[in-house]
Amino acid sequence: MKTIIQQLTEAFGPSGFETEVTELIKSMIEEHVDELGADVLGNLIAVKKGSQDGKKIMFAAHTDEIGLVVTHIDDKGFLRFGNVGGVGISTLVGNRVRFAGGAVGAIYQEKGSWKDLTLDKLYIDIGAESKEEALKKVKVGEFGIFHREFEDLGNRLIAKSMDDRVGCAVLVEALKTIKNPKNTLYFVFTAQEEVGLRGARTAAYGIEPDLGIALDVTLTGDMPEARRMDVSLGKGAAIKVKDSSLIAHPKVKDLLVSLAEEKQIPYQMEVLDAGGTDAGAIHLTKAGVPSGAISIPTRYVHSPSEMVDIRDVKACVDLVVALADKDLAAI
Amino acid sequence: MEIKQVLRSLSEASGVSGYEHGLNSLVQENCPWADEIKTDKLGNVIMLKKGQGSGPRPKVMLAGHMDEIGLIITKIEKEGFLRFGTIGGFDQRVLLAQEVVVHGRKPLTGVIGAKPPHVQAAGEQSKAVSMEDLFIDVGFDSQAEAEEHVTVGDLVTMKRDVLDLQSSFMAGKSFDDRAGVAAIFECFKVLAKVSHDADVYGVATVQEEVGLRGAITSTYGIVPDIGIAIDVGFGDSPGLPESDTIKLGQGPGIAIGPHVHPKLHTRMVETAKEWNISFSSDPSPYPGGTDAYAIQVARAGVATILLSIPLRYMHTPIETLDYEDVRRTGRLMAMFIAGLDNDFVEGLTCF
C-alpha cells in the first residue's frame, strides 16, 4: 500500500493535466475491473459490476493536485506565476516547483515584509540567465507542481499531493480487494477537483448513481495551537457530517457509522467548517444523489508536506470494501 | 386547522439544513389540498395540486424553503461544555445568552454561555464575543458524561416559541422561510375554490441556507414552465434605508431584476392590481440568495419570479412578520395561477 501511495504522490498532475496520474492508476487496476472509461474533463472511470439487486455506488477520489502556471518570463529569465487551485503563499517561499516539460525551479520573494506578501511578489528561478534560455525550458501558460519526494516515517507518511492521491490509493487498494460485490461500483478518479469539483460533476451526470461517496483528505486539529477541530491522525477513518460543499445525507452518514461499528473499523466524526469535496458536486446532480464522504485525516493540507497515518488509510479501505457489499435498500 | 397555526407549529419545529426530515410529516399532514405528495432524494417535499386543463397543462413550481439555519457541535470539552460551528449565516452577536436545543441521542435544553463580563479584561467588553469563545452549557459535568448523550456532528436549534405581537404581527425563530411554506398552503387553499388549468407543484425545499441546494435538484426533477420562489425579504426597520427594504403589512415585495422574467413581473403586478392585493416593488440588482436563482438556470432555463414576505430581524430567533402578508402572498399566487393558460406560457420564450 505504501508503494502505491509513493508512486501516486510522486506523479505529476495539476488540475487539467492529470494524464500521468490516470495512466498510472490504469496500470494498477486494469486487471481488477470490468470496464474502464474516460471523458472530456479528464476523469478515469472504472466499473466493477455487482449483482442484479444491487445499487449503483459512485466512489470519487480526485487525481489532480494544486499547482502553478507561468504567466510571465522577464528579460533575465525569472518567471512569474499564478495559482492553480488553493495555493497558500506561506507554503511557497523557498520551495521547489517542477513543470510539465521537466524544468525545476526555486520559488522566492521580492524584498518586503512577510505580512504584505502576495502572489505577484513571488517569482521562480529556473537557473536561466536570459529570457531566451528560459524559453527553452518553459512556456508562458505551462503548469507546474510542488517538487517533493515521498517520505516513509513508519506509521506516518509525508508527501506532496496526499490530497488526494491517498484517496486514489484507497480506491485502488479497495478495487484489488473486492471480488464479487453486491452493488455495482463506479470508481471515479476525478479531474479538476481543486478548481471547483468539476470532474465529479460531469461524471456523476453520466453515471446517475444511487449513492455518492467521496474519498478525500480532511483537516485535523491535533497539532500545537491548531484550529479547533475534533479530528486526529491515527484515530481512524473520518466520516463526514458537513463541509462547505456538502451536508452529508443523514442516512448515508448513519450507514457509514453503523458499518464501522459492525466491522469494528476505527472511525471519527468530521465537521469541517471550510473546504469542499467531490460529494458536494455529486449530490446536486440531476434530481439529487444521497451522498457522503469518507475522509483521510491529513495534516498540513495544501503544503508540499501533507502527512497521513497509514492506519487511517487502511481503515478507509476497509470501510469502502464493507460498503461495496452493503444492502442499500434503505437509502 | 388555521394556516397561521400551522406556521406556528412549523416555526417551533426543528429542521436545520440537511436535517429537514423531522418536518416532513408536519408539512404533509397540513396539506389536504394536494392530489399527490412525494419526497425526493434530497428530502424536498413536493405537493402536486392538479389543474383542470384538458390539453397540456402548464406546470408551475412554487418553492418555499423549509430549512432553518442552526449550529453544529464540533467538540466536547473536558469539562462537558460543547463547542459549535454554524450551518448557514448567524450573526455571532445574537447568539450570546440564547436558549438552545441540542439534538443529541434525545433533545437536550442548553444555554449559550461565554466568559462573564465581570472577569473580562478592560477593553474586552467593547468587542463582540466571537463565535470561537462561545460554548453551549447543557449542564453536564464532564466530557464522559456529555459523550453519553452528545456526539460531534449533532445539530443545535434555537429554542423559541412563537410570540404574538400587536395586531397580526408574530415573532419566531424560523419564519425564514417557513412563512414561504405557509404562503404555499394559503395559495393551495384559495386554489381549491377557483378553477385553474395549471398543475401546481408546491415544494418545501431543503438546504436553501447552505446554497439553494434543494431547489437545484427539485427543479431538475419537476421541469416547470414557471417557477415562483417565495422567500422572506428585508422588512423596514430602524437604520435600514427605505430603498433596501419592503414594508411590513403592505403585502409581498414583487422583485424586479435579472432573476425575474419580465412578462411574469408584468402579469404579477396586473394580478395584484386587479384583485386589490397590496404589494411593494422590490428592485434587486443582485439576483442571488433565493431559490429563484437556482430554479431559473435548471436544464433549458425556467421563467422565474420572486415574491418576498417582509421580515424584520432576519437570521435571529425573533424574526418578525405580519401574518396578513403571508395570506396576501398566497392569494396573489393563487389568482396569478388561475389566470394562466398555455398561450401565456408559450409566450415566455419569445423575446
Next chain:
Amino acid sequence: MLLARLTEANGAPGQEGEVRDLIRAELEAHVDEIKTDALGNLIAIKNPDAPGPRVMLAAHMDEVALMIVGIESNGYLKFRPIGGVDPRVLVAKSVVVGAKKVPGVIGSKPIHLQKPAERERPFTIQELLIDIGAKTKEEAERLVKLGECAYFTTKYEEIGNGKIKAKALDDRVGCELAIRLLQEDVSFPLIAAFTVQEEVGLRGAGVATYQVKPDLALVLEGTTASDVPGTDEHKHATTVGAGPCITVIDRVSIPYPPLVQELFALADEEGIKVQVRRNTAGGTDAGRIQMSEEGVKVATIAVPCRYIHSPVSVMSKDDYEGAYKLVKSYLKRLQEREASN
C-alpha cells in the same frame, strides 16, 4: 458599422432586448433557425441536422449598468450597480435611463464645498445620485420605473493608431465576431449562442448549452488588459496590440488542453499573432459551458480591452481582426477534416 451599433445599444443583465433585436435583424437571413429561450438567450443555428461536430460560438449580450432602486422626494434617482462596477468611475458621467432613454447626470458635491480630506476618499454608491432634472418624485416616476437601468452614453470612435474607444466592448466585440463568423460557409452544424446575464454570474450560458448540446464551444470575449503606466509588466494580464488572447486557466475553467494546443499551433501556421492570457482571475461563460451535462470541450478567445466595466474601454482593431482570423481558420480546418471524412 456593426460594432458601433452594438456598443451603442444598451443591455443590462436581464434587459438585453435592444442588443438581441439588433443581432437578430443582422443574422436572420444567414441562418436556418433563430430562437430565444426562457431567459432571453438568442440561439442562431446553421445546418441544424447536418452531420459533423456541433460547434457553438458563444458571446454575451449583457453589459454592466446601474439599476434604479429608489426615487427620492426631490426627484433624484438612487441606483445600485448591476454587475461589477468600480464606484470611483461613476462620478460626473452622463447617462440615459430606462425605456424612455431619459438623459441624466451623476452628480456630486462641488469641489469648493469639500473639505481637503474629503477629496482623498472616493465617493460611495450611497452618496451618488442620478439627476434627470425632475423636481419631484411624481415627475420622476412618470419617466422612470424602479428596476429600469441607466447606461453610459459613450459614442463609438476610432482613435489613435488603430484603436477603438467605446462602451461595452466586453462583450459586444464577441457578439460582432460571432455574427461575422456565423456567415462562414460550413457543412457541419454551427451555432451561435448570444447569452444573457454573464455579468451577474454566467447565468445564461449553462441554459443555452443544455439546449444546443454542442461537442465543442468557442467563447468569444473582451477581456481585461492592464498594459498601462504604473503596472508592472508581469501584472499586465494581456497586452493591447499583441494579438487575441487564448486562455489556459481562469477562475471558472481550464479550457480543453488539446483544443488550446491546436489553436496555438494553428495561429503559428497561419502567422496570426496570439498571446496567452496571463492572469488566473476572472471568468467567462466557458465555465458553465464546459460543465454542461457530461462535459463539453471549450476554448476562450478574447480581445484585450483596457478599462472594461467602466464608461469607456479601448481595444486594438488588429487584435480584433486577429481573433476573427484565428476562429475562421479553425472553422476552415474543421471543414476540411469533415470533407476528408
